Amino acid sequence: MAASASPAAAAPPPPFARALSSSTSRLFALPLPLHPTRHKSPRIAIRAPIATRSSLISDPAAAAAAAAAAAELGFDAVSEAELREKGFMGMRKTKLVCTLGPACGSAEALERLARGGMGVARLNMCHGSRDWHRGAIxxxxxxxxxxxxxxxxxxxTEGSQLLMADHGGVSSLKIEDGSEWLFTTEKFxxxxPFTIQVNFEGIVVGDELVIDGGMVTFEVVEKVGNDLRCKCxxxxxxxPRAKLSFWRDGVLVERNFGSQPYRQRGIDFIAVSxxxxxxxxxxxxxxxxRRSLDSIKVIAKIESLDSLKNLKEIVGASDGVMVARGDLGVxxxxxQIPAIQREITLLCRQLNKPVIVLLSFLNQWLNTLLPLVADxxxxxxxxADALMLSAESAVGAFAEKSLSVLRMACGRMELWNREENQQKLLSQHQLAVSLPDRISEQICISAVEMGI
Incomplete structure (x- = not known):
């Protein structure tokens, strides 16, 4: 369309408008990454002049003009509201992913999460029925x-895990060390009391059962008919309906779940377990x-030793990466998890691939108000391009509060990062005197900043 427009109409938008267009697109508006100012590739390092950036924060008229430009560019309601309130430099760059579940399955709860900053809704195929997932979509x-x-x-998608339900309640259950439980396939x-429903196969006496990446661990001590008696x-x-994997002789035993429902309409990303x-x-x-579904982006979940051994090839072939800290901890x-997370994130930055971090950092918010935001x-x-809530939003008692704290923590840290980077730039001493030398010096400084 631009080619047929008049020269005046074809003039490029102001720098801040171009930056806004790239930074508030969908979670992975490939080939641009989530953070246009974070990656080191010069083709995506879009920055507005200093005067323009500062005016968007301090001048209400400039902020209103930017918001009008955002509306023309088709921004979503949340991004436009942030732009009006904080200006472009105050907008949150870190995207937020929420796992859907019983705690946020209603239309009203979904709207509150969306207004709270949820950019992507994750459907965990290990939990819930296919009909429930279709209704959520x-x-x-x-x-x-x-x-x-x-x-x-x-x-x-489902991986080498079994679905497990507790005594039938909707809240979490405290399992004491040394207590014995009956794992049964019977449906009731x-x-x-002390009974857990689980669809297992191939588990034998002596196997170690690890639940939710290490939240609780059991040892199979006896087989009772078709059921198992296990000791915590x-x-x-x-x-409720937690993930379960089992180990035998120090090796993780995998289970093949067969075909996945990739034909489900309305899916934007597939996270491969x-x-x-x-x-x-x-x-x-x-x-x-082959099925003309290549618009769906593939996210590789890094959650096993095998994936760490082939990390660079996996990151290069995928459209994005998810760091599953809980499953890696098994x-x-x-x-070693923090160092591994840093290594994966750095590699994604180098290969220009988005990275999501699943930390289970707010598990204390499942039933209490004791957040941990250090992670x-x-x-x-x-x-990291995105942070993801799992059980906190799916079954937690404070799903919206967890998202609110996550959003505020991201915004605060981004502000501190900007201030820190500005201080580093201010501390640079100008050595050149003549104009040609100063131009050369600025080119060298810019090259160093871009990592060339």
Whole structure:
């Protein structure tokens, strides 16, 4: 359309408008990454002049003009509201992903999460029925259409895990160390004391059962008919329909769940669980391409030793990466997780790929008001493109509060990062005197900043 317009109409938009267009697009508006000012590639380092950036914050008229430009560019309701309130430099760059579940399944709860900053809704295929997932997708699309939001849908596939329910309640259950529980495949309504429903196969006496990446651990001590009697070896909280994996002789035992419902309409991203090598990503991408579904972006979940061994190839072949700290903690010593997260994030920055960090950092918010935001701050400082709530939003008692704290923590850390970077620039001493030398000096400084 630009080619047929008049020369005056074809003039490029102001710098801040171009930056706004790239920074408030969907979660992964590829080939541009989530953070246009964070990545080091010169083709995406779009920055407004200092005067323009400062005026957007201090001058209400400039902020209103920017908001009008945002409306013309088709921004969603949340991004436009942030722009009007804070100006471009005050807008939050870190995207927020929320896992949907019983705590936020209604249309009203979804709208509150969307207004609170949810940019992507994650559907965990390990939990809930296919009909429930379809209903959630329809509700999200209706919300986008009627309320002006732009919430994308991510389908998180099943991996080597079993579905497990507790005594039938909707809240978490405290499992004490040394207590014995009966794991049964029998289906029953309500709850039974010290009984857990689970669809297992192939588990034998001596196996170690790890729930939700280490929230609770059991050892199988006896087989009772078709059921298993297990002893808790590491106490913790048991969530409704939690993930379960089992180990035998120090090796994780995997289970094949067969075909996934990739044909489900309305999906924007597929997060692939337990990626072993690059072939897992290529196979799925070929599958989607053959069915004309290549608009769906493939996210590789890094949650096993195999994925760490083939990390660079997996990141290069995927459209984005999710760092599943909880699942990694099952196979990797916990003290190594922060360093591994930093390494993965740095590699994604180098390869220009978006990265989501799933920390389970607010598990204390499931039933209490004791947030831990240190991990949030560290992930933002590492320039993670998105942070994800899991059980906090799916089954937690404070889903909206968790999202609010996450949003505020991201905004605060981004502000501190900008101030820190500005101080670093201010501390540089100008050495050149003549104009040609000063130009050369600025080129060198810019090259260093871009990592060339």
């Amino acid at each position: 329809r509700a999200l699309k209706r919300l986008n259409r009627e309320k002006g939001f732009c919430v994308s849908v991510m389908m998180d 309504e309500g709850s039974r 070896t590491d106490s913790g909280l048991l969530l 337990l990626v072993k090598d690059v072939d897992d990503i290529k196979h799925l991408k070929n599958y989607l391409a 196979q990797v010593p916990l003290e 949030v701050s560290e992930a933002v400082r590492q320039y």
